[in-house]
Amino acid sequence: MRTYIKRWLSSIVFNRQGAASVEFVSILPLAVLIAMALWQLVLVGTAVMDTHASIRDAVKIASTTGDAELAEEEGITAFGDSQVYELKSLKVEIEKGEAKATAETSIPILFMESSPFSYSTSSEAPMLSQTPQLTAFGGEGAGLPGGQLAAPTPLSPGCGINCYSGHTGQDFPGPVGTPVYAAEDGMVTTVRNLGDRSYGTYIVINHGNGMQTLYAHMYPDQPLVRPGDRVQKGQPIGAVGNHGNSSGPHLHFEVKVGGRPVDPLPLLK
Numbered sequence: 001m002r003t004y005i006k007r008w009l010s011s012i013v014f015n016r017q018g019a020a021s022v023e024f025v026s027i028l029p030l031a032v033l034i035a036m037a038l039w040q041l042v043l044v045g046t047a048v049m050d051t052h053a054s055i056r057d058a059v060k061i062a063s064t065t066g067d068a069e070l071a072e073e074e075g076i077t078a079f080g081d082s083q084v085y086e087l088k089s090l091k092v093e094i095e096k097g098e099a100k101a102t103a104e105t106s107i108p109i110l111f112m113e114s115s116p117f118s119y120s121t122s123s124e125a126p127m128l129s130q131t132p133q134l135t136a137f138g139g140e141g142a143g144l145p146g147g148q149l150a151a152p153t154p155l156s157p158g159c160g161i162n163c164y165s166g167h168t169g170q171d172f173p174g175p176v177g178t179p180v181y182a183a184e185d186g187m188v189t190t191v192r193n194l195g196d197r198s199y200g201t202y203i204v205i206n207h208g209n210g211m212q213t214l215y216a217h218m219y220p221d222q223p224l225v226r227p228g229d230r231v232q233k234g235q236p237i238g239a240v241g242n243h244g245n246s247s248g249p250h251l252h253f254e255v256k257v258g259g260r261p262v263d264p265l266p267l268l269k
């Protein structure tokens, strides 16, 4: 009896093994196929999303700044750097009061020798007015009334524009992370990372009427704004850092009128 049960048991185990290997043999290729199809789908999905992010940013920048070159640059940045698919072309045109971006992405077909297929799309937006309406400044910057810019940070001023030769702004030394505010209503034209050089990561805001303000030495991940953003006086745009050619944590703040730096202090409230 015992031998009989043993034999019966072993036959079950043997049969189970047989069944399992049949399942394995028939299901494995199917699973691989499904995984490949899913992978391909995910790849196409992310490629399409990146292409849309690219033209969305490009159109936003182009329609707010009127700078097609900068828009292409930002569009390419928004696409990211995929190792698999590739942004083949991104074209920004500004015509008849409209900004238009067209992008083409080439997406490979996985595990096949065939050539990749292309996905192309475009987007457009009306151009926005170049000069935001100012509440504080009038004229061409000549004879600016004093005390009309908001303080760019709650910190006390340190080394100023005449502090040493070649210093183009006003420093506000203070701890890393102290908030930095837009000194006036305007539009962000530049958010750039120069690495260890010069300003480090800096922001430029155009206030119209030939006036710009610049905020330097933030860390690369500190800016809260992007090129094309409209900001209001007193709005937080980032935080004090120690990035770039900086001797210690501080905000370097510049006011430019007609492209030339002026002493910011008399303009601050």
Ligand SMILES: [Zn+2]
Pocket (backbone or CB within 6 Å): 167, 168, 169, 170, 171, 251, 252, 253
């Ligand atoms: Zn400085």
